[in-house]
Amino acid sequence: MKAVVMTAAGDPSVLQLQERPLPELQSDTEILVRLKAAGINPIDTKIRQRGTFYPDQRPAILGLDGAGVVEAVGAGVREFHIGDEVYFCNGGLGGHPGTYAEYATVEERFLAHKPKTLSFAEAAALPLVAITAWEALFDRSRLGAGQRVLIQAGSGGVGHIAIQLAKQAGAIVCTTVSTAEKATFVEKLGADEVIRYTLDDPIVRVMNWTDGVGVDVSFDTVGKQVLSQCFASTRYYGDVVTLLAPSPDTVWKVARDRNLRFSFELMLTPMLQNLAAAQMAQVGILRQCAQWVDQQQLTVHLAQTFPLEQAAEAHRQLEAGGFVGKLALTME
Known part of the structure; x- marks a missing residue:
């Protein structure tokens, strides 16, 4: 062969x-x-x-x-x-x-x-992206109907599946993208709030969208500074799940002050x-x-x-x- x-x-x-x-x-x-x-x-x-x-x-x-x-x-x-x-x-x-x-x-x-x-x-x-998105949203962060979720990089492989699974569960979805084309794409998938991170500060936009409370769940599919961004965008006692190993400059104090529940998702385990x-x-x-x-x-x-x-x-x-x-x- x-x-x-x-x-x-x-x-x-x-x-x-x-x-x-x-x-x-x-x-x-x-x-x-x-x-x-x-x-x-x-x-x-x-x-x-x-x-x-x-x-x-x-x-x-x-x-x-x-x-x-x-x-x-x-x-x-x-x-x-x-x-x-x-x-x-x-x-x-x-x-x-x-x-x-x-x-x-x-x-x-x-x-x-x-x-x-x-x-x-x-x-x-x-398969890999569906399993990853499912485990991150439902097994790690326990996303449920009516909750607000931030999905970073919603037009990516994992992200575009995560948006659909979250909507299937009855969640309200906010996502980040880089371009107008990608914004249109994720809107068609059902995203309720779309942030062009090249134009706006995602933390500010999320806080405005949630009346200063933050989302119930943040899903980091990017890593590096995006994980710290997720901490600052999540409500007190909320959930953050990441696919990547945290970078040395991750701002853990915000996560601790907010009493966040933090999870890793590695579908290869x-x-x-x-x-x-x-x-x-x-x-x-x-x-x-x-x-x-x-x-x-x-x-x-x-x-x-x-x-x-x-x-x-x-x-x-x-x-x-x-x-x-x-x-x-x-x-x-």
Whole structure:
């Protein structure tokens, strides 16, 4: 099969298209998926830059998100059959091979049926960001109906899904964007208040919007000074959740003075720590999201697709930024 292999840590040029052996089923409950598309996420570029989580296992095939068709099943597989369309988030951290390839093996319990109304590329763009946004809003910060939430970078991969999930829960959404085009995009997703951070101070705008109280929940998808911004925008005894490690200049005093509940969201934890039950819970999120997609209550925005052999260029585009939504690789 063809696969994009990370030959060393470094710039996008370390991603090389190679011929690799077709993966074989290693257990009765494994499934061979003929991949049609792979989602591209910032974690992919970070692993490529600094090295994988398993440096003794090289070369590596990156890519956590995938969508495709079941090609073969182990004798113990019960829920899936040859020809089923599936999507998933699994592998790609340097241990189990990822989705930048024509085929991948996945344990049955980590697969979900693909949303029927999405293309394979759209479906492959959804898993990691949907799980991340869901866990951040509902598991970490316990967002509920009627609450006000600030979602930083609402036009990004995680952000644009988070807006929709928050609205699905009945929350009132404020979000930040950089341009008028992105403002229009998030308004169409249902954002109630949109802040152009290039024009206005988000803290001032949030406080004006909430009559000086602050939001119930702030979701930081950016890091650095944005986390301190979230602390200052959140009400006393509110919740702040971040996807990034705090920078040294984070203003923790504000968080302490406001008695904020602070959480990290790292959706990779179940895979990195072999927490099968937690990873199965993430599959439950994918099943629910698939239902909402097919009921037209959730959508994923795909900015651009690249053929598999252009994975390096896709990484360059992701690192350059400026686009709306997600990028994906396609195998056909």
